[in-house]
Amino acid sequence: MADTELIRGMFGDLLVRNGDLDPFTDDERLFSSGRLHSIDGVEMVMFLEEKFGLDFAELGFDPESIDGVASVAALIDANRR
């Protein structure tokens, strides 16, 4: 739960930096829909590396896996096991 809050907060920050103050849901695809851009993806990658120790150079990077809150939560979950 705490992770989801953290992820939500990060997505919220990225949207605000783009001047996008509209609400979003956990299942929403924020990159595919164009609300966030690939440059924002870099911020998300750094966030996941720092907070959750993910290494995308090893995991392989799939932009789909960071498309929204739910997919990021699933990615973290899958790499904890």
Added chain:
Amino acid sequence: MTWRDFRLVPPIETYPRVVALAQTKTGKLVVLAAFVTMLSRISPAWLPIGSFLVLTTLLPGRRRAVVAVGTVFWAFIWPARAGMSANLLVGEALVFLFGGGLYAASRSFAKSPLFARPVVLLLTLTTTYLAIVGARPGLFRADGLAWAVAHALCNTQWFIAYALIDRSGNPAEPAWKQVGTFAPFWGSTATPFPKGAANWRKIEAGTPEALAVSQLKGLKLLLWCALIEAAHLGFNWVAYRAWGIPSITEARRAIAQNTPFAVGMSWASIFCNFAERLFSLTVFGHIIIACCRMAGFAALRNTYRPLESRSVADFWNRYYYYYKELLVQFFYYPAFLRYFKRRPRLRRIFAVFSTAGFGNVYYHLFRDDHWIQQNGIVSAVRQMNVYAIQCLLLSVAICISQAGRAAPPARGWLRGRLLPLGGVVVSYCLMFVFVDDEFQFPLRVHARFFASLFGIDV
């Protein structure tokens, strides 16, 4: 409803009754007829495109198969009818087979070290091939098969690259479906619109309602495109005819002949050049994306509200979205994920220069392969020096604008919109000084023109 909600082209895809109507036979016919009628005014290929749009509308369950047939038509039959040489057609066929084969092999032998980084393998093969056939001018006949393959490879390599990164896609696609994305009938450049099959799967309409919405958005976009083109024509008339502002080529020529225009006129010229590029790319991208949406793929626009940009990086994203996505996918992320991981600032700077600098030059070198054919690979690389300056400036500007992203954007019309936009427009006007697609002038002319904008005579 306030004035802010006013739309010149109404958002018809949000009106439930219109969406419901567009799902009926009559509605589909009306939407298609309206679209194809408008298309016939702007595209000479309206009949084949229109025919494929009818097929994708009637056969939604076989949409990808129809698009694959469209690719065969667009890549082979249409050019053959237009008189394209047999060598070019064979070259194209060989490259399509190569792309499909590379995709299939990279899936089958995914654990082989050879296919560990299939895109790197592809780009290495392309570069090596072009370096060999372009080793010196005249080494291979310009109209021979070797150059036909080179030309097709340059035009198709990014389509193949998107297929390769989709090799572990879920569900895995057969090679023919991937090859079917290499020349979509709605059009593309060397940059795939709208990216590769992985993206197509995400945006493909899965229900009659989603198809109706996608088609209504396509219709709306084409209408919007017609309005922008009208504004473009009006702009050209006012700027170049009524006010007599020189085109950027005329301004450069004047510098080359030591008869420069006044500083104010030179600035007017670069502003007009910026506007001209913006109009042209917007119209061009809108036509492609409108057709793509009509085919049932709800793709994002290529150019989206560029004048709402708040930074150089933001503008790059809004101006030529699919090109920027290509560079980010194949240069930015690979560089960012692998190098300088312990030094965040250097990591970003390196990734930006790999993308907007190196990737940008690399893309254009191979996109304009006729220069390699004409002058040889070494001269073609040298000739990129002018464009490389633009890439360098763009990289620096993106690094600066990224550094300023940490803080939320300023609010208000003046500080939040107008001043940032002014900075963005001036930055791009200056950067475009070094974009000379026809390589008409040497670097010193561009440098003198740039300096002359600040009253410096060198």
